[in-house]
Amino acid sequence: MTHAADTPRPTRFAPSPPLLGTIAAPGDKSISHRAIILAGLAIGTSRISGLLDSGDVAATIGAMRAMGARIEQDGDDWVVQGVGVGGLMQPASALDMGNSGTSARLLMGLVASHAISATFIGDASLSRRPMARVAGPLADMGAAIDVAPGTRLPLSVRGIAPAIPLAYRLPIASAQVKSALLLAGLNTPGATRVIEPVATRDHSERMLAAFGADIAVETDGDGVRTIILTGRRDLSPCDLTVPGDISSAAFPIVAALLVPESRVTVTGVGINPRRAGLLRVLGEMGGDIVLANQRDVGGEPVADITASHSALHGTDIAADLASDMIDEFPILFVAASMAHGHTVARGLGELRHKEADRLGAMAAALAACGASARIDGDDMIIDGSGGAPLPGGATIAANHDHRIAMSMAVAGLVSRDGVTIDDMASVATSFPSFVPLIERLQAGA
Numbered sequence: 001m002t003h004a005a006d007t008p009r010p011t012r013f014a015p016s017p018p019l020l021g022t023i024a025a026p027g028d029k030s031i032s033h034r035a036i037i038l039a040g041l042a043i044g045t046s047r048i049s050g051l052l053d054s055g056d057v058a059a060t061i062g063a064m065r066a067m068g069a070r071i072e073q074d075g076d077d078w079v080v081q082g083v084g085v086g087g088l089m090q091p092a093s094a095l096d097m098g099n100s101g102t103s104a105r106l107l108m109g110l111v112a113s114h115a116i117s118a119t120f121i122g123d124a125s126l127s128r129r130p131m132a133r134v135a136g137p138l139a140d141m142g143a144a145i146d147v148a149p150g151t152r153l154p155l156s157v158r159g160i161a162p163a164i165p166l167a168y169r170l171p172i173a174s175a176q177v178k179s180a181l182l183l184a185g186l187n188t189p190g191a192t193r194v195i196e197p198v199a200t201r202d203h204s205e206r207m208l209a210a211f212g213a214d215i216a217v218e219t220d221g222d223g224v225r226t227i228i229l230t231g232r233r234d235l236s237p238c239d240l241t242v243p244g245d246i247s248s249a250a251f252p253i254v255a256a257l258l259v260p261e262s263r264v265t266v267t268g269v270g271i272n273p274r275r276a277g278l279l280r281v282l283g284e285m286g287g288d289i290v291l292a293n294q295r296d297v298g299g300e301p302v303a304d305i306t307a308s309h310s311a312l313h314g315t316d317i318a319a320d321l322a323s324d325m326i327d328e329f330p331i332l333f334v335a336a337s338m339a340h341g342h343t344v345a346r347g348l349g350e351l352r353h354k355e356a357d358r359l360g361a362m363a364a365a366l367a368a369c370g371a372s373a374r375i376d377g378d379d380m381i382i383d384g385s386g387g388a389p390l391p392g393g394a395t396i397a398a399n400h401d402h403r404i405a406m407s408m409a410v411a412g413l414v415s416r417d418g419v420t421i422d423d424m425a426s427v428a429t430s431f432p433s434f435v436p437l438i439e440r441l442q443a444g445a
């Protein structure tokens with residue numbers, strides 16, 4: 001039987017008229033996962049507004065429900081009654097993480113310090129992604145991980161309470177690993193310490209503090225952060241608003257920079273410095289990007305962002321910037337392909353471990369559309385077209401990767417012959433309204 005969701009949705013993105021108008025950014029995916037998880041652990045009722053309605057967040061909601069949290073939609077809000085730290089229940093069946101690495105890794109951490117066991121499964125893409133980065137330190141905390149060699153999904157975590165508090169220096173810059181260990185630390189007596197030589201997105205730290213966790217952050221003279229979480233404290237419920245997702249806003253913003261005569265405003269976008277590296281790089285490339293109405297939403301900095309068509313020039317992106325824009329490289333590569341001159345983006349090995357190998361897949365996709373992109377070790381090197389449209393004309397395999405699908409869709413908007421994406425279904429994981437919002441901007445919304 002063929003299910004509707006399994007039917008590929010090929011879509012052609014033709015050369016675009018100017019993009020004009022104002023749209024609201026969808027809720028931040030990273031923050032939405034964390035809001036559901038922490039509200040699901042608090043004692044009492046939390047109300048969340050602005051939650052991202054997407055496949056990845058649905059995976060986290062499903063798993064937290066399966067472990068006892070009561071999570072209901074109330075109009076545009078979500079109302080969550082938590083189980084209390086230490087109160088997760090044994091799930092009756094395997095937890096389906098779908099396409100979502102964040103769900104899988106954060107929830108593995110959560111289960112590790114509860115006396116329950118859970119089997120984690122995922123789609124073909126997620127089942128190829130490395131899980132040893134969380135399984136290793138969680139085993140050091142006392143959890144038993146049952147997994148085939150290679151440490152990929154499916155795997156089972158048998159948690160332990162009390163777990164052993166860990167001091168762990170992150171060997172890779174990963175907010176998912178950091179967050180998995182902090183969540184494991186919540187039900188672990190004593191201090192769990194995560195040492196972060198390269199700073200990554202700090203949504204977990206901010207939100208843990210908002211829910212009343214005992215958390216402190218120390219930064220040494222070299223900028224190395226140590227996050228200290230003392231476990232076994234109850235979490236208090238919160239009413240919070242999820243800011244808009246800069247990783248989604250990136251697509252209309254770059255599209256506006258590239259499509260002649262465009263001017264687009266995206267409202268309510270999170271500009272946390274550990275997420276907003278793309279804005280800094282596009283600014284250095286000559287992009288006309290204006291931030292207005294800067295404010296705080298849910299403990300995160302937010303702004304309305306206006307991007308206008310600009311002549312971009314190439315740039316050199318240092319490796320230490322990578323984690324501040326890790327999910328934005330695919331769309332940055334599209335921008336660089338149309339810039340004047342040479343762009344080098346360095347130290348991007350982690351891109352090989354996302355929903356697809358984003359280095360290899362983007363180099364191939366851009367080359368298929370007539371751009372000059374090549375990989376040298378962990379670096380991407382692009383010679384821009386100098387503002388000329390890319391030839392296009394290709395059909396690109398999205399490979400279950402929403403960011404490749406949306407990036408190459410934007411490439412189609414600025415191509416000579418259009419670009420076809422073989423299957424746009426993956427955008428439902430992070431930005432279900434991507435196509436209608438682009439169409440609204442084309443109509444001058």
Ligand SMILES: O=C(O)C1=C[C@@H](OP(=O)(O)O)[C@@H](O)[C@H](O)C1
Nearest residue numbers: 030102173174175176177326327
């Ligand atoms: O913590 C998070 O919410 C995320 C962290 C990043 O992954 P890594 O921790 O693997 O870098 C990012 O790529 C992902 O989209 C979301």
Ligand SMILES: C=C(OP(=O)(O)O)C(=O)O
Nearest residue numbers: 099100101102103327354
């Ligand atoms: C890498 C991503 O997400 P995840 O790791 O949660 O699948 C992403 O959204 O680009």
